[in-house]
Each structure stands twice: as C-alpha cells, then as structure tokens.
Amino acid sequence: MKIDISSLPTKEIIKGFHGRFVHTENLTIGFWEIEQDAILPTHTHIHEQTTQVLEGEFELVVGEETFHCLPGSICVIPSNIPHGGRALTNCKIMDTFSPVREDYK
Numbered sequence: 001m002k003i004d005i006s007s008l009p010t011k012e013i014i015k016g017f018h019g020r021f022v023h024t025e026n027l028t029i030g031f032w033e034i035e036q037d038a039i040l041p042t043h044t045h046i047h048e049q050t051t052q053v054l055e056g057e058f059e060l061v062v063g064e065e066t067f068h069c070l071p072g073s074i075c076v077i078p079s080n081i082p083h084g085g086r087a088l089t090n091c092k093i094m095d096t097f098s099p100v101r102e103d104y105k
Helices: none
Strands: 011-014 017-023 028-034 039-043 048-055 058-062 065-069 074-077 083-087 091-098
Touching: 011 039, 048 058, 058 074
Parallel strands: none
Antiparallel strands: 011 017, 017 028, 028 091, 039 083, 048 074, 048 091, 058 065, 058 083
C-alpha cells in the first residue's frame, strides 16, 4: 500500500496541533504540523511512542527530563510515562504509537 500523506484529512487534536494519521494493524503514525508556542499538556497513555522532529524546534518533557529537540532527533517515550511540551517554532513532527491510537481514527 502507498499513501500520499498530503491527501490524508487533517485533524486538530489539540489547539495548534494539526495531524494526519496512518493506521496499521499494530501502530499509528502521526504527521504533525504544529504552530509556534502551541502547548502539549502533560499527559500519559498506554502507547509506546517515538517523536521525531522533521522541521523546527520542540521542547519535550518526558518524566523528569527536558529535551530540546531539533531536526534529526528522536525521543522514545515509554508507556504510561508523563510527557508534554511546547513548540519553540513552527514544527513538523512525526510520531509513532503502538498499539494503534483508536482515538485518532
């Protein structure tokens, strides 16, 4: 299967976080366009997650650690660990979640 990401519908999940999602049997891939200064409130979920910055700068807090994420960096967020952050600039980020994020369908 081949998917053109730009053809996927966009959903604003949190104010300033616009995502397009691909769902497989076992994971969800999210392609985010995030507005500068948008806040990701601290939260937890059962999903293992990776967050990769493609463009821009994002400050990510995972547990007690704060990461200044730039293009080319990837962070691993274990299941049920509190995390949140904010966009320091306009950003493009790719997240993966396992298992599937049913709430993003």
